[in-house]
Amino acid sequence: MAVKDRGGTHLETGAQVITGQLGKTIQRLRKAYNLSLSDLAEQSGVAKSIISQIERNETNPTLATVWRLSQALDMSVERVLASSDDAPFVEKLTRADTPILLSEDGLVRLSIIGWIKTVEWLQYYDLYAEPKGELDSDGHQRGSIECLTVLSGALEVEVGGVIETVREGETVRYRCDRRHVIRNRSDTQAHAFMVCLLKAAVLE
Structure with a gap:
């Protein structure tokens, strides 16, 4: 039996992928999407135990297994x-x-x-928020800092009961190791650049 990649390539289910970097790549992609092993297992149809073994480079997965994981990770x-x-x-x-x-x-x-290789300590995003849109996020690891620069429009940031409005050309930095919410309360789309430092020093 063969599986077809979205590029049209047929992948034989019996073929095995042998690479020491594959496990690290799968793990980085999974964390970039904030997926648990269970989440990825559910989305890919690959057993959680198999994914765990792949990430620890304890097994050589078939190409079909890599295909299922790549589809779930949109790569x-x-x-x-x-x-x-x-x-x-x-x-x-x-x-x-x-x-x-x-x-x-x-x-x-x-x-x-x-860059996927820095996702465990540095993440950055291009953000578009439609009118009335809201991004409600749980806290990251202790000491994490998020920096939000608004390129157009305006956004509201709420952290720990403190609310700050950020307009075009302005930047706000805040601790994101607690629940934080980004909202667009305007009637126009807002565009921003967001950087998250996951291993920043804890603020006093």
């Missing part, structure tokens, strides 16, 4: 397999290859434009 098989320490320094992502996150209400869209 092509070629791109997942190409992610290694030997990859060229110059890397280009097309619009189709750029992962997208949506808020629960579907009105805030974040394009993940940060």
